[in-house]
Amino acid sequence: MDHRDAIRAADPLVVKVGSSSLTRAGGGLDTALIDALADVLAARHAAGHRVVLVSSGAIAAGMTPLQLAKRPSDLATQQAAASVGQTALMAAYTAAFGRHGVLVGQVLLTSDDVTRRGHYTNARRTLERLFALGVVPIVNENDTVATHEIRFGDNDRLAALVAHLIGARALVLLSDVDALYDGPPSRPGARRIGFVPDAEDLGEIDISKRGSAVGTGGMITKVEAARIATGAGVTTVLTSADRAGDALSGQDVGTVFAPTQRARTARQLWLAHATAPQGGLVLDDGAVLAVTRRGKSLLPAGVREVRGKFSAGDAVDLVDLGGTVIARGLVNYDAHELPNLLGRSTRELARELGPEYERELVHRDDLVVLRRGK
Structure with missing residues (x-):
């Protein structure tokens, strides 16, 4: 047909x-x-x-x-x-x-x-x-x-x-x-x-x-x-x-x-087109590739900057270093929690702050890629 x-x-x-x-x-x-x-x-x-x-x-x-x-x-x-x-x-x-x-x-x-x-x-x-x-x-x-x-x-x-x-x-x-x-x-x-x-x-x-x-x-x-x-x-x-x-x-x-x-x-489709982002996370090049090409979750180690005010469960845009939105997902932390987590491995965070911090910023099941990384 x-x-x-x-x-x-x-x-x-x-x-x-x-x-x-x-x-x-x-x-x-x-x-x-x-x-x-x-x-x-x-x-x-x-x-x-x-x-x-x-x-x-x-x-x-x-x-x-x-x-x-x-x-x-x-x-x-x-x-x-x-x-x-x-x-x-x-x-x-x-x-x-x-x-x-x-x-x-x-x-x-x-x-x-x-x-x-x-x-x-x-x-x-x-x-x-x-x-x-x-x-x-x-x-x-x-x-x-x-x-x-x-x-x-x-x-x-x-x-x-x-x-x-x-x-x-x-x-x-x-x-x-x-x-x-x-x-x-x-x-x-x-x-x-x-x-x-x-x-x-x-x-x-x-x-x-x-x-x-x-x-x-x-x-x-x-x-x-x-x-x-x-x-x-x-x-x-x-x-x-x-x-x-x-x-x-x-x-x-x-x-x-x-x-x-x-x-x-x-x-x-719901994440990509029927959600209103409440903020953004700026990713380094490695994190962009991991999210867009390898189907990985977003971890604190790959995030450079937090933008906006949002709560756990809100939709946020994932942005590359050039300012292009490459994905959108549901974040697992409040915005005010993130500055002290950025650039650090989940294992390190769990060891220092407790096992509840050994989790993704955005899980791959709650993420949709909007533009493929190079």
């Missing part, structure tokens, strides 16, 4: 749609676009496939009712627009899927839901129960209670994490761009990249183009989402919303990102 056939057969499936694919340029919902998307996904649902729709558009949908000429920049107005727009968005989806006799359910997630392990498993249980009840879950970031500035791209990343969360076989990212190109799509001669064997190998491709007026992201967030998803073994396709049906039927549209052969476990 090739990668496009894998998309056609994928169950479960996650589809993410951006604000620009659901709304008019000046804000407000375009119900014709929503109906067209619902037609495609309802057909997939009717074929017996489990489908999750991750939808942006709440803020954009609230702009017209609130008479906002452009997307608000301050958090309070963003939250107000999301509050008004979310009800309109779900009403539109309820009506659009209802034409096919399909029930939808709203699932609003915050950053805590994908960074705290207990919340993470609760979210998965909820989605699985909705599947069992024959419901199409519609997921969105809970913009109305966000405590940090709402950033476009969160829903791209969220969609990849949801795909990992439910064990999806494919992720479809829909936007106003029909594919990834080897340069700005508006540039004469720019060519569509139909297949990407490894999303890590895109260093020479210009993906810096900004998003639309109602969304504020671009290709960078979608490629990052593809990296997350393919790292979890999820085939990913990027295309425009009007090609959704073609993409889901396995036709040669958009850009397909192949799942990597080094697929991470659920725990590794």
Whole structure:
């Protein structure tokens, strides 16, 4: 089975749609676009496939009712627009899927839901129960209670994490761009990249183009989402919303990102992409190689510096001497305990301080490599 056939057969499936694919340029919902998307996904649902729709558009949908000429920049107005727009968005989806006799359910997630392990498993249980009840879950970031500035791209990343969360076989990212190109799509001669064997190998491709007026992201967030998803073994396709049906039927549209052969476990994906680091540990060259190439735990002897304030059990970044984050893991000590331990062997520490100090700073089972050392 090739990668496009894998998309056609994928169950479960996650589809993410951006604000620009659901709304008019000046804000407000375009119900014709929503109906067209619902037609495609309802057909997939009717074929017996489990489908999750991750939808942006709440803020954009609230702009017209609130008479906002452009997307608000301050958090309070963003939250107000999301509050008004979310009800309109779900009403539109309820009506659009209802034409096919399909029930939808709203699932609003915050950053805590994908960074705290207990919340993470609760979210998965909820989605699985909705599947069992024959419901199409519609997921969105809970913009109305966000405590940090709402950033476009969160829903791209969220969609990849949801795909990992439910064990999806494919992720479809829909936007106003029909594919990834080897340069700005508006540039004469720019060519569509139909297949990407490894999303890590895109260093020479210009993906810096900004998003639309109602969304504020671009290709960078979608490629990052593809990296997350393919790292979890999820085939990913990027295309425009009007090609959704073609993409889901396995036709040669958009850009397909192949799942990597080094697929991470659920725990590794959680550590890499669903945790917020509370500090960092700077490693010497020997420790970098031990962690990234030899699959070893991190010991006090290989750490040069402690950064930030964290407690035992928190996620921390492991950083090389050049400042590059090479791994992330759960630390076994509080930050204030570490300065007197650095550069010393665990045997020496146990002899001087007691047997409880003969343990790793970060055990290899609680560590994920993000970049291989040289």
